[in-house]
Amino acid sequence: MTLMFLRTALVSTLLALSACSPSTDVPRTDAPSAPVTRAPTTDGIVDGDLISYPASDYHEAGPGKRGGTLRVTTAADTGTFDVHSISHGNVQWLGRVLYDCLVYQDEQGNVSPWLAKSWEVSDDGLTYTFHLREGVTFSDGEPFNAQAVKINLEHMRDPATKSPLAAAYIAPYVQGRVLDEYTFEATLREPYSPFLDVLAQSWLGMISPRQILEAPKSIAEHPVGSGPFVLHSYTRDQGAVFVRREGYDWSPPVTRHRGEAYLDRIELSFVPEAMIRFTSLEAGQSDLTLDAPPQNAKGIRESTALTLRSRIRKGNPFRSLTFNVERAPFDDVRVRRAVAKGIDREGLAWIIGFGEFRPKADFLAANTRYYDPAYKDVLAYDPKAANAALDEAGWSARDAEGYRTRNGQRLGATLVATESPSFSSAVAVAIQADLKKLGFQLRIELLPVAQATDRRYAGDFQIIGGGYWHTNTPDGLYILYHSDSITSEKRIGQNGGRFRDAELDRLLATARRSHDPAQLQPLYSKAQQRLAELVPVVPSFESHVLVAYSKRLAGVIFDTSHNTIFLPSLWLQPEAE
Amino acid sequence: MNSIAIRIFWRLLAGVGVLWGAASLTFLAINLSGGDPALAILGGPESMPTPEMIVRVRAEYGLDQPLIVQYGHYIARLAQGDLGESYRLRIPVAQAIGAQIGATVQLSICAALVAVLLSVISAITTAKRSPWVRSLVSGTELVLSSAPSFVIGILLLLVFAFHWHVLPPSGSGSWQSLILPTLALALPLAAVLTQVLRQELEDILDQPFIAMARARGMSETGVRLRHALRHALVPLVTLAGFVFASLLGGAVIVELLFSRQGIGRLMLDAANAKDVPMVLGITLLAAAIYVAVNLVVDLINHWVDPRVKSA
Numbered sequence: 001m002t003l004m005f006l007r008t009a010l011v012s013t014l015l016a017l018s019a020c021s022p023s024t025d026v027p028r029t030d031a032p033s034a035p036v037t038r039a040p041t042t043d044g045i046v047d048g049d050l051i052s053y054p055a056s057d058y059h060e061a062g063p064g065k066r067g068g069t070l071r072v073t074t075a076a077d078t079g080t081f082d083v084h085s086i087s088h089g090n091v092q093w094l095g096r097v098l099y100d101c102l103v104y105q106d107e108q109g110n111v112s113p114w115l116a117k118s119w120e121v122s123d124d125g126l127t128y129t130f131h132l133r134e135g136v137t138f139s140d141g142e143p144f145n146a147q148a149v150k151i152n153l154e155h156m157r158d159p160a161t162k163s164p165l166a167a168a169y170i171a172p173y174v175q176g177r178v179l180d181e182y183t184f185e186a187t188l189r190e191p192y193s194p195f196l197d198v199l200a201q202s203w204l205g206m207i208s209p210r211q212i213l214e215a216p217k218s219i220a221e222h223p224v225g226s227g228p229f230v231l232h233s234y235t236r237d238q239g240a241v242f243v244r245r246e247g248y249d250w251s252p253p254v255t256r257h258r259g260e261a262y263l264d265r266i267e268l269s270f271v272p273e274a275m276i277r278f279t280s281l282e283a284g285q286s287d288l289t290l291d292a293p294p295q296n297a298k299g300i301r302e303s304t305a306l307t308l309r310s311r312i313r314k315g316n317p318f319r320s321l322t323f324n325v326e327r328a329p330f331d332d333v334r335v336r337r338a339v340a341k342g343i344d345r346e347g348l349a350w351i352i353g354f355g356e357f358r359p360k361a362d363f364l365a366a367n368t369r370y371y372d373p374a375y376k377d378v379l380a381y382d383p384k385a386a387n388a389a390l391d392e393a394g395w396s397a398r399d400a401e402g403y404r405t406r407n408g409q410r411l412g413a414t415l416v417a418t419e420s421p422s423f424s425s426a427v428a429v430a431i432q433a434d435l436k437k438l439g440f441q442l443r444i445e446l447l448p449v450a451q452a453t454d455r456r457y458a459g460d461f462q463i464i465g466g467g468y469w470h471t472n473t474p475d476g477l478y479i480l481y482h483s484d485s486i487t488s489e490k491r492i493g494q495n496g497g498r499f500r501d502a503e504l505d506r507l508l509a510t511a512r513r514s515h516d517p518a519q520l521q522p523l524y525s526k527a528q529q530r531l532a533e534l535v536p537v538v539p540s541f542e543s544h545v546l547v548a549y550s551k552r553l554a555g556v557i558f559d560t561s562h563n564t565i566f567l568p569s570l571w572l573q574p575e576a577e
Numbered sequence: 578m579n580s581i582a583i584r585i586f587w588r589l590l591a592g593v594g595v596l597w598g599a600a601s602l603t604f605l606a607i608n609l610s611g612g613d614p615a616l617a618i619l620g621g622p623e624s625m626p627t628p629e630m631i632v633r634v635r636a637e638y639g640l641d642q643p644l645i646v647q648y649g650h651y652i653a654r655l656a657q658g659d660l661g662e663s664y665r666l667r668i669p670v671a672q673a674i675g676a677q678i679g680a681t682v683q684l685s686i687c688a689a690l691v692a693v694l695l696s697v698i699s700a701i702t703t704a705k706r707s708p709w710v711r712s713l714v715s716g717t718e719l720v721l722s723s724a725p726s727f728v729i730g731i732l733l734l735l736v737f738a739f740h741w742h743v744l745p746p747s748g749s750g751s752w753q754s755l756i757l758p759t760l761a762l763a764l765p766l767a768a769v770l771t772q773v774l775r776q777e778l779e780d781i782l783d784q785p786f787i788a789m790a791r792a793r794g795m796s797e798t799g800v801r802l803r804h805a806l807r808h809a810l811v812p813l814v815t816l817a818g819f820v821f822a823s824l825l826g827g828a829v830i831v832e833l834l835f836s837r838q839g840i841g842r843l844m845l846d847a848a849n850a851k852d853v854p855m856v857l858g859i860t861l862l863a864a865a866i867y868v869a870v871n872l873v874v875d876l877i878n879h880w881v882d883p884r885v886k887s888a
Contacts (some may be wrong), residue, residue, distance in 0.1 A: 448612070450612025512799070
C-alpha cells in the first residue's frame with residue numbers, strides 16, 4: 001500500500017515537474033513551411049511596409065444602445081485584480097473595465113488627458129505637475145484627488161506589492177507632493193520622457209486609496225476602482241461578472257464616449273481550450289473572444305456571423321532568437337547576421353499565425369511611434385548573403401556531415417527554449433532546418449519556463465528562443481537593448497543577450513531626456529539602424545492581438561496603448577428575429 | 578471493537594508517515610528542478626522586478642536561507658496545519674484550495690457514482706452472454722478505457738454542446754454543466770471497472786452455490802443480482818484507490834477542457850508558474866485523501882470479509 005502512495009506522490013510530483021503544456025493553442029507539426037496564398041491579414045491601412053490604423057478605430061462613431069449582457073471568453077485568469085502587482089497580458093483590456101489611468105494616448109500616440117486634465121513638465125525634465133479632473137469618485141465613494149494619485153504611485157513601488165511591471169515603469173519616480181486637492185507634483189530622479197506614456201498603460205490604473213491603505217490584500221479579489229464597471233462576482237479559474245458603474249462620466253476624451261457604459265453586464269469566462277473558445281463563439285454561446293485562436297482564423301473570416309480583427313501591439317515585435325553576444329560563436333556579428341538572414345520568417349509566422357501574423361525583420365512594431373521602416377530589409381531572408389557572411393567569418397571548411405568548420409571546430413550552438421503558444425517546438429525545428437542549410441548545427445534544449453528564465457537572467461546560454469516586449473513607447477528598445485538593462489547583481493533586466501553598444505546606449509539615453517519629436521525621430525531612427533547592423537536578436541513577426549466577435553456586437557473600438565478591444569464602449573444590437 | 582481501534586490508530590500513524598514522505602519528496606523534487614522561486618513570485622519571464630523587491634521577497638519567503646533550513650521551517654509550519662501562501666495568487670494556499678475543492682469533489686463523486694453504476698449494469702447484463710454481445714461490449718470498453726478523457730470529452734462536446742446544443746460546453750455553475758465532464762471522466766473508468774467486475778461475475782457464476790440457487794428455481798436475474806453481484810462487488814471496493822487516482826488525474830484534463838474550476842486546474846497553473854507552496858499543498862491534499870480512502874477501504878474489507886484479518 002505504501003508503494004501505491006509513493007506512486008501517487010510521484011505522479012503528482014511528475015505532474016508538477018513536467019508542467020504539461022495545457023492548451024492546444026499551437027499546432028505541433030505539419031504547418032506549411034511556405035504560404036501558398038496570403039490570407040487577408042491585419043486590420044489597418046497597409047502602405048508598403050508602414051501600417052497605420054484609421055482614427056475611427058479609436059473613437060466611438062456615435063452613441064450606442066443601452067442594455068444587455070455581453071458574454072466574453074478569454075484563455076486565462078489573471079489570478080488577481082491588483083493590476084499593480086502583475087504583468088499579465090489580460091490587464092491590457094481588463095484594466096479599462098475596472099480602472100482609469102491618469103492619461104491616455106491619442107490616435108497618433110501622443111499623450112492626452114484622462115483623469116489628469118493637463119500637466120506641465122519642468123525644463124530639466126524632473127518635475128511633472130498634474131492638474132486633475134474634479135468630481136471623479138471610486139466605487140466605494142472615495143474621491144479621486146492628488147492624495148489618491150500619490151497613494152497609488154506609492155502602492156506600485158511598495159516592495160510589498162511585488163510589482164513586476166508598474167514599479168519598473170515608474171522606477172525614476174522619487175517623490176510626490178500634493179500641491180492642493182487637485183494638483184499633484186511628481187519628482188523624478190533623472191529625466192525620463194516615457195513617464196507619461198507608461199502612466200497611460202492599464203497596469204498603472206488608479207485603485208481606491210482607502211482600499212490601498214486599509215485593506216491592500218483585498219484588491220486581489222474585491223477590487224475598488226473608478227472605472228466604468230464594478231466587479232460583481234468572481235470565481236477563480238471560472239469567470240467574473242462586471243456590472244455597470246452608475247454615474248460614471250469620465251471616459252478618456254479620445255474615445256468620445258460620454259457617460260455610463262452601454263452594457264448592463266459583462267460576463268467573463270476563462271476558457272483555456274482554444275477550440276472551445278472558437279466553437280462556443282460559433283455556436284452563439286459567447287459574443288466575443290479576446291483570445292481568438294489563429295488556427296481558427298480562416299474559419300472565422302469565412303463565417304457570415306463573425307468578425308475577426310488582428311491588431312499589432314506597440315513596442316517590440318516577437319523575437320525568434322536572442323543571441324548571447326558574450327559567447328562564441330555569437331560574439332562575432334557576422335555570425336549573428338548570417339543566422340538572422342538564414343531564417344525564413346514567413347515560414348515561422350505561418351507556423352504560429354496561420355497567415356494572420358506579419359513577418360518582421362526589424363526592431364520596433366510597425367505602429368510604434370518613431371518606427372522607421374528604412375531598415376526593414378537589412379536582415380531580410382537571404383540564404384546566399386548568409387552563406388557569404390559565414391565564409392567571410394572564416395567558417396568556410398565543411399565536415400563530413402556538411403556542417404561548416406573553422407580550425408577543426410564545427411559551427412553550431414544550443415538553443416534554450418520553452419514550449420509556448422508563440423514559440424512552439426515546431427518553430428525551433430523549422431529554425432534548425434533553416435540553419436542546417438547554412439551548415440550551422442542547432443541543438444535544441446526544451447526547458448520548463450522557470451529553468452529557462454533562470455538561464456536567461458544568468459546569461460547561461462548561447463541562444464534563447466521566443467519573447468517580446470509590449471509597451472506603448474519606443475523606449476521598449478531601452479528596456480531590451482540598453483546595457484543598463486543587463487541583469488546583474490543589482491537588477492533584473494530584459495537585455496538577456498547581454499548586448500552592449502556605447503553608441504546605442506547614448507542614443508537611447510538621450511531619447512529618454514527629450515520630449516521633442518524633432519529630436520526623438522532621428523534618435524530612434526538611428527537606434528533602429530544600429531540594431532539592424534549589430535543584430536542582438538532575430539526579430540520574427542509582429543506581436544498580434546487576435547479578437548473575434550459576433551456581428552451583433554457594435555461600438556467596437558480599440559485601446560490606443562494596447563490595441564486590445566476597449567470594452568467600455570461596446571453595445572449589443574438587438575437580435576435579428 | 579478494541580482491535581479495530583488499534584488498527585485505525587496504526588493506520589493513521591502510517592498515514593502521517595506517508596504524508597511526511599510525500600511532503601518531503603515533493604519539496605525536494607520541486608526545489609531540485611531549478612528556477613529561482615523569487616523570480617517566479619515576481620511574475621516570471623515578462624517582468625522587471627526592482628532589486629529591493631527581490632531582496633524583500635527572498636527574506637519574506639525565507640528563500641535566502643539554506644534549503645535544509647527552509648525544509649525545516651516548512652515541515653514545522655505543516656505540523657501546525659499551515660500550508661503557507663501561494664506565490665502566484667498571494668493568498669493562503671488553504672484558502673485557494675478551499676475555494677476550488679468543492680467543484681472537484683462534486684465532479685469526482687458524480688463520476689465515481691456514474692462509473693460504478695454503469696459498470697454494474699453493463700457487467701450484470703453481459704456476463705456469460707452470447708459471444709457477439711460480449712465482443713461488441715468488450716470492444717467498446719477497450720476503446721473507452723484506452724482513449725484519454727480528453728478525446729472522449731471533445732467528442733461529447735462536439736455532439737451535445739456544439740451540434741445539438743442540449744448541454745453547456747463550459748462552466749461549473751449549473752447541474753447541466755456537470756453532465757458532460759462527469760461522463761468524460763466516468764466513461765474510461767466505467768470501462769475498466771466493467772472488465773474487472775465481469776471477470777469476477779463470470780467466475781462466481783461458475784460456483785456451485787449459483788448452480789444451487791438455479792436449482793431452487795431462482796430466475797437468472799435474481800441469481801445475478803442477489804447472489805453473484807454481492808460477491809463480485811468485494812474486489813471492486815479494493816479498487817477504490819485506483820478509482821481515486823484515475824479521477825484525480827482525469828480531473829486535471831477534464832477541468833481544463835470544460836473550463837471548470839477545480840483542483841486540477843489550480844495544480845496545473847501552479848506547476849507552470851513554479852508556485853511551490855501551492856504544488857506542495859495540493860500534493861499533500863491528494864496524499865491525505867488517498868490515505869483516508871485506503872483506510873476506509875481497509876475497514877470495509879475487514880467488515881465485509883472477516884477472513885481479511887492481519888495485525
